[in-house]
């Protein structure tokens with residue numbers, strides 16, 4: 001913590017850090033988080049310019065290098081993720097790109113969960129392959145398959161837990177052990193839980209990536225991302241961002257700083273609503289299965305309980321009647337937003353098989369458990385009763401009432 005209040009702050013609780021970390025005293029004169037919209041910064045003298053360019057004294061040179069508002073967000077998120085350094089990026093995808101471009105080279109091999117965000121599959125499959133990086137996609141919950149698929153060139157294990165949309169849970173301490181056995185890095189996309197619910201670094205992961213676009217902002221306003229971890233692993237990511245430029249804008253960092261202040265409260269409310277809706281959905285006729293790790297019937301429930309402080313807010317459920325029923329249900333809801341985004345105060349609803357998982361073959365979808373009757377709801381902060389009433393409109397349409 002470079003903040004001069006760092007001593008008391010670094011020993012304070014996560015909720016205090018979410019509100020206070022990352023803002024230096026000199027800026028605190030303005031009380032809030034000032035937005036520094038400068039592309040470049042003034043030097044006091046030629047000598048000062050030389051020293052700052054050489055990195056001999058700390059200070060801002062150019063916003064691709066450092067920006068005080070972006071730094072504020074990085075330090076606040078870093079404190080919450082219990083890392084040493086955070087690098088903010090323009091989006092979640094540029095966070096994963098920066099991680100890979102920094103730590104992978106031609107000839108390296110990556111083990112990646114089959115259940116990762118669609119664009120992450122595309123990044124590994126279409127982009128990194130061009131540079132000679134090989135990737136194997138492996139089922140998230142079958143850690144033996146990861147061990148079997150490893151090669152002497154395996155350098156990175158990449159996963160999301162809980163998975164999207166079925167809430168499969170990875171045993172993070174076991175994956176941390178596997179990555180040590182393989183002398184590889186374990187990177188966890190902590191988008192669904194956020195540091196309010198899960199700290200992968202404390203559970204043994206080497207790197208956390210974020211799509212800050214989701215819960216860290218929490219209100220669907222801007223894109224952002226971050227990579228967090230040890231100084232040794234993240235300082236080179238910072239250097240990559242400085243050279244290559246996928247940096248976060250000061251405005252977006254300011255939005256994210258405000259988002260983090262309410263992260264803990266929002267995540268509690270998201271989880272409570274999701275639990276209520278998931279339990280209620282299990283009782284509705286026409287629902288064949290509800291996939292939510294907060295339900296004791298979910299295969300990942302015990303594991304989620306052991307490593308998460310809450311179960312998140314993404315629910316998937318299967319309707320009898322396949323695609324026709326799922327589309328009918330979705331088309332007759334009125335409150336929930338029909339969009340692929342998640343991590344918003346507004347509840348969103350989507351049909352994964354024809355959208356987020358639409359580019360998979362039928363066989364791949366079946367293997368991933370994405371059935372035609374599956375509906376995903378990313379539960380927001382509205383009144384639970386109103387979400388239930390909206391779902392009832394969907395159920396009535398499906399049942400032809």
Ligand SMILES: *Cc1c(COP(=O)(O)O)cnc(C)c1O
Pocket residue numbers: 091092093094117119120160164189191192210211212213214223224225
């Ligand atoms: C949205 C998302 C991403 C990509 O983030 P962007 O900010 O859209 O680039 C990565 N991982 C997960 C789990 C996501 O949900």
